[in-house]
Amino acid sequence: MMNLKLKTLCLVIVGSIVTFSLQAQQGTVNVSQDSDIKKLLEYKRDITTSTVYRIQVYQNVDPDKAQLEKSKFLEQFNEWPVDIVWNTPNYKVWVGNFSTRLEADRAWAKIKTKYMYAIIFQPKTDK
Secondary structure (H helix, E strand, O other): OHHHHHHHHHHHHHHHHHHHHHHOOOOOOOOOOOOHHHHHHHHHHHHHHOOOEEEEEEEEOOHHHHHHHHHHHHHHOOOOOEEEEEEOOEEEEEEEEEOOHHHHHHHHHHHOOOOOOOEEEOOOOOO
16 A cells, blocks of 8 residues: 555656656747748749730741741830740740730730731640
């Protein structure tokens, strides 16, 4: 009986010590980070969630002809960025990086006067 009381007392003492030591592990953590990180995260979120419209004005299997068409386009319209994209099996001349369909439609109306086969599309994004 005495031995059982001694064991119980030892368990209570050990339990109390463990409880006090666990409480001693609490504290606060202060994270110090550059203020630009928040801006970069918001910028990245905007990029990945935003819809982009582009206008395709030309496509051909010959990269030199696509480059020539890009040069001709820039002589006539230099207000939008122009890229040549290789999409099997064609080289495509893509114009702009429009954030709204209305903006793309306005550009397309101007471009359509010289490039009757120009189309507006949303490029596939890798996510």
